[in-house]
Amino acid sequence: QVQLVESGGGLVQAGGSLRLSCAASGRTLSSYRMGWFRQAPGKEREFVAAIHWTVGTTYYTDSMKGRFTISRDNAKNTVYLQMNSLKPDDTAVYYCAATSRRAWSAPYDYDYWGQGTQVTVSS
Numbered sequence: 001q002v003q004l005v006e007s008g009g010g011l012v013q014a015g016g017s018l019r020l021s022c023a024a025s026g027r028t029l030s031s032y033r034m035g036w037f038r039q040a041p042g043k044e045r046e047f048v049a050a051i052h053w054t055v056g057t058t059y060y061t062d063s064m065k066g067r068f069t070i071s072r073d074n075a076k077n078t079v080y081l082q083m084n085s086l087k088p089d090d091t092a093v094y095y096c097a098a099t100s101r102r103a104w105s106a107p108y109d110y111d112y113w114g115q116g117t118q119v120t121v122s123s
Contacts, residue, residue, distance in 0.1 A: 002026040002112040004096045009117030012086055016121070020081040022096030022114060029053045033104045034079040036070060038092035038119075045095070049081060050104045059104060086121045093118050 008020040022034065035050035049070040050059045058070050069082040079096060094117050097110035 002029070002032075002098045004098060004112055004114035006094065006096045006114040006117040009094060009119045011120045011122065014087055014121055014123050016086050017082070017084045018086065018119060020083070020094055020096075020117060020119075022079040022081075024077045024079065024096075024098065029077070029098065032098050032100050034070075034072065035097045035099065035104055035110060036068075036079075036081045037095045037097060037107060038090075039095070039116075040092040043092075045107045047105045047107075048094070051079065083119070086119075088121045088123045091119060091121050 003025045005023045006020060008018060010018060012018055030053060032053045033050050034053055036048040037045050038048055039045040047061055048064055049068055051070045051072055053072060067085045072079045096114040098112040099110040101109055103109040
């Protein structure tokens with residue numbers, strides 16, 4: 001089992017920045033990919049970014065590449081999502097997830113989920 005706890009969400013003005021954290025515990029994550037997803041009210045959960053825990057390879061949704069950066073601190077068992085130049089459309093609940101599978105871009109690829117953290121961007 002893997003436990004994931006997100007933090008760092010909040011209210012920010014358009015153009016501002018936030019850094020989300022996802023603290024992982026449980027089994028060894030060396031072969032896992034860690035992903036960030038988001039879900040706005042009335043919309044489906046969408047992929048934001050992912051990172052291979054050991055190799056560090058990153059993946060992004062094209063629309064967020066350049067504004068969002070995913071990283072990890074292996075010593076702290078924590079994954080981060082740095083979000084810059086935030087827009088009101090970025091308002092959503094952001095979820096951290098973990099998968100041991102090779103696929104990484106859809107919610108059904110992931111086995112473990114955090115509880116989510118709310119990000120609200122005001123105009």
